[in-house]
């Protein structure tokens with residue numbers, strides 16, 4: 293479903309050039325559950341942003357469901373992002389003055405439907421925030437904000453879920469509960485790509501790809517016990 | 518050095534009241550290395566903000582070095598925060614348009630000194646960001662932003678370091694390097710209080726306090742092997 297060929301990303305800051313990604317090749321098939329690991333600054337979020345159609349590569353090609361993304365119009369890209377994908381950002385990217393309930397309803401603005409509010413409530417209950425619906429980000433703990441970001445990414449039933457360190461701000465138990473949600477969605481056929489630096493989380497995925505200095509350096513299946 | 522007695526924090530949102538902290542008693546002595554753990558939303562950041570003089574309790578008393586903090590003037594509080602304490606925020610709280618080098622120099626504005634820039638460079642090199650000095654937050658990875666926040670907290674040589682999940686965004690190895698920095702500072706006599714949900718990090722501290730639903734429920738020494 294995702295095919296990345298020779299993708300490079302270079303940031304030009306005038307005095308220096310940062311090669312955030314170097315010649316990355318990667319194929320992701322429908323229904324996979326993949327962990328993306330690697331040191332801080334190795335290019336994981338950069339790749340997630342390119343795959344999530346939030347950023348463009350400097351070089352190389354990216355095919356999503358057989359269509360070359362650089363051939364898509366702005367509208368097509370926006371529709372793909374909104375309908376096919378759910379994205380959990382590493383820093384949550386919540387609107388600062390918006391309640392949890394409204395944050396989670398945002399992706400449904402275009403898909404519409406009468407039951408937006410009840411679907412948003414369901415999504416927030418599923419991540420344990422049923423009693424925080426009207427709290428704004430400053431009225432939520434770090435882990436609670438992360439869970440709002442997850443609920444928002446899942447509410448439109450996307451087929452492709454991109455999660456950039458979705459358990460980073462959570463204690464072990466809340467992290468395991470979130471992982472169980474992702475595993476259940478994967479069992480329903482959703483494709484899940486998760487950046488994580490936690491070994492337990494990676495062990496619950498079926499494939500691990502590793503980055504180092506902008507390059508993909510390892511790609512291995514997880515042994516099932 | 519820190520004495521917290523019967524501290525409670527209640528948020529009144531009109532329709533609901535959230536008891537973020539309930540009757541917390543805690544003593545922290547000079548030179549301790551303490552891990553603060555507990556589920557998401559259990560009150561850890563709230564307590565850190567009160568101890569860090571960034572917020573006030575609704576009830577109870579807090580003595581810092583023998584002085585009751587509620588008797589301090591705004592100026593005295595500001596001076597304490599700036600000189601005695603280094604605070605690493607759970608969400609880093611970096612200025613969005615400011616380079617790493619300037620972010621780290623901010624705490625030194627009042628303490629002044631000719632060597633501000635070289636001290637900031639040293640602090641950034643110590644966390645592995647010597648080659649990212651002029652990058653702004655949007656030009657840094659999540660883990661790099663976290664490390665800028667740590668460098669900023671340490672640059673003024675504070676005697677009390679409060680770190681709210683300082684390794685949350687870091688891969689295992691960068692996290693271990695950061696922990697080694699904290700251990701070295703503690704060996705020099707600095708008092709360190711660290712919120713973490715990572716067991717390895719907690720095991721490297723000498724005391725673990727645990728929160729649940731706003732209450733302190735456990736306080737134990739870490740067995741030295």
Ligand SMILES: Nc1ncnc2c1ncn2[C@@H]1O[C@H](COP(=O)(O)OP(=O)(O)OP(=O)(O)O)[C@@H](O)[C@H]1O
Pocket residue numbers: 303304305310311312330331332333334335336337338339382649652655656657658659660661686687688
């Ligand atoms: N806009 C930018 N301008 C310049 N350099 C950038 C920019 N964005 C990212 N970088 C650099 O690109 C590299 C890769 O960043 P990326 O965010 O992908 O890392 P990461 O693997 O997600 O790290 P982390 O685990 O810390 O989140 C980093 O070294 C970073 O400094």
Ligand SMILES: Nc1ncnc2c1ncn2[C@@H]1O[C@H](COP(=O)(O)OP(=O)(O)OP(=O)(O)O)[C@@H](O)[C@H]1O
Pocket residue numbers: 424427430431432433434435436461462463528529530535536537555556557558559560561562563564607
């Ligand atoms: N301004 C506020 N108004 C209302 N409730 C708040 C406010 N700030 C925090 N809370 C609530 O207080 C509780 C404690 O929050 P706190 O940030 O201390 O948790 P935490 O232990 O740091 O959690 P995490 O591990 O997720 O960061 C949470 O349930 C949160 O929803």
Ligand SMILES: [Mg+2]
Pocket residue numbers: 336337338382456658659660
């Ligand atoms: Mg990242």
Ligand SMILES: [Mg+2]
Pocket residue numbers: 433434435561562563607681
């Ligand atoms: Mg917190």
